[in-house]
């Protein structure tokens with residue numbers, strides 16, 4: 001992911017941030033950026049607060065990004081495994097909102113589970129996924 005500027009003024013929004021895992025991964029690439037984490041579950045966000053304890057560049061908001069609560073301007077919007085909770089109409093509205101808060105050249109990254117565009121691709125994705133989770137130590141069960 002390329003961002004301009006990729007420095008201390010860079011603002012990144014994480015939608016459905018959960019415990020802050022994606023933020024921590026993106027932070028390894030943009031260590032000077034500021035992050036705003038929106039998350040529906042206060043309990044999940046508490047874990048993120050623990051993860052970034054004492055870090056002034058991380059701010060937190062309990063709320064639903066799907067009901068028009070997104071404000072501000074960001075250089076990048078990131079999200080992982082969250083937007084699939086929305087119905088397609090709500091996804092479209094959200095994508096419009098994201099487009100409106102990003103400047104020209106801004107970046108939106110949505111890491112998601114998607115259905116393969118053909119049955120053969122779907123089968124291949126499932127095979128790859130199974131291979132990878134087993135390699136990470138998941139049991140057969």
Ligand SMILES: C[S@@+](CC[C@H](N)C(=O)[O-])C[C@H]1O[C@@H](n2cnc3c(N)ncnc32)[C@H](O)[C@@H]1O
Nearest residue numbers: 016017018021039040064065066080081082085
């Ligand atoms: C599977 S978790 C992924 C968490 C995190 N993105 C990660 O990759 O570790 C999905 C998260 O999205 C949050 N979520 C789902 N819909 C949301 C919404 N409309 N607004 C805010 N958070 C939402 C859930 O509460 C949950 O914590």
